Amino acid sequence: MxxxxxxxxxxxxxxxxxxxxxxxxxxxxxxxxxxxxxxxxxxxxxxxxxxxxxxxxxxxxxxxxxxxxxxxxxxxxxxxxxxxxxxxxxxxxxxEVTVTGDPQVIIYHTHSTESYMPYDESNYHREEEEGTVRDVGNVLEKELKKKGINVIHDKTLHDRPSYNESYNRSLETIQTLTKKYPTAKYVIDLHRDAAAASATEGKYIEIDGKRVAKFSMVVGKQNDNYTELYAFAKKISEKSEKLYKGYGGAIIEQNYKYNEFVSDRALLLEIGNNKNTIEETRLCAVYFAEVLAEIIKEEQ
CATH class of the missing domain: 1.20.5 (Single alpha-helices involved in coiled-coils or other helix-helix interfaces)
Structure with missing residues (x-):
């Protein structure tokens, strides 16, 4: 210059x-x-x-x-x-964890359109995925995969067009899936519960300062493998309570089958109810994935 x-x-x-x-x-x-x-x-x-x-x-x-x-x-x-x-x-x-092993978990939904707050149309049933049990299933799938557990998530609408035929239709789906993926012995039929008519909010507990929807498990007493089904549900409840006090899910026994005979590790899982928000139920899925992952690793 x-x-x-x-x-x-x-x-x-x-x-x-x-x-x-x-x-x-x-x-x-x-x-x-x-x-x-x-x-x-x-x-x-x-x-x-x-x-x-x-x-x-x-x-x-x-x-x-x-x-x-x-x-x-x-x-x-x-x-x-x-x-x-x-x-x-x-x-x-x-x-992101690369999952290369055979599928271990199958998630499906007999009542696929069940929804949470604020999606309250059609008495808390919607065909769009967001805000429904399929949405919560997506979170559970993602969290399990992050822990290295391969998951098959089926989102077939079994309660459309006929609600009464839901279990017949979902049985066809789950039998096809268990035959196709014989290594997937953990079978979860993910539902939501129905809140009492007087309820103003869903059932939840606080974990890490956040509202987390509670879950419950229904065991069909008519199944020949009832003893195994109940033992697995109890293991889930005890593990979840051990990890997070108050999070342990209740076990409800009913005189039906609910298609749980397809596996000794079958679970009719109810995450939250229709008065819980979708955010609360998604968080429940996050913590439930931690519980299930620990049990799977212990049983391997």
Missing amino acids: EKKSKVLLIAAALMFICSTLFFLKANPASALSSAWIDEKGLGEICIGQVTRITEIASDNETAETDENGDKEKSSDNKVKEEAEKKESKEENKEE
Whole structure:
């Protein structure tokens, strides 16, 4: 930059000298009489020219500095953005676990349209997935996979178009799935409970300062494997209570089958009721995944 300024100053001086000589040669009389420039005037003009050239050089240098500064800032921002992207990818990589083993868990829904607050249309039944037991099943699936447990999640609408035929239709689904995936002995039919008519909110407990919907398990007494089914439900309840006091799910016995005969590790799981919010039930699925994962690892 210093070399460039010197060149500009020399050029300005040469221009001034040449223009002065040309003026004197073209009109010497006028130059000598009315437009004569004395030493002082010549000095002022030279100083003015030099000052102007210096200002131009300074402006150019400032512009060049600003440009370089912008480039450096742009470069710094780019480096920062790349670092943030890399950090984000690394965080996502920690969450995502590559599941390569055979499926161990099957999640399905006999009453697939059961929904939670604030989705209260059609008496808490909706065909859209968000806010339903299928939504909660997605969370349970994701959390189990993060723990390295392979899951098959079936979202067939078994209670449409006929609610009364729900169990017949879901039986066809689960028998097909257990035949296709013989390693998946943990079979979860995920429902939600129905709150009492007088209830204003769902059943929940607080875990880590957050409202978490409670869960319960229904065991069909008509199943030939009733003893095994009850023992598994009890193991779930005890493990969940051990991990989080008050979280242990209740075991409800009913004089039906509920298709639980398909596996000794079958579970009719009710997460929350229709007065629980979808956020509360999603959290319940997160903690339930931790419980189930520990039991699966213990039984391997």
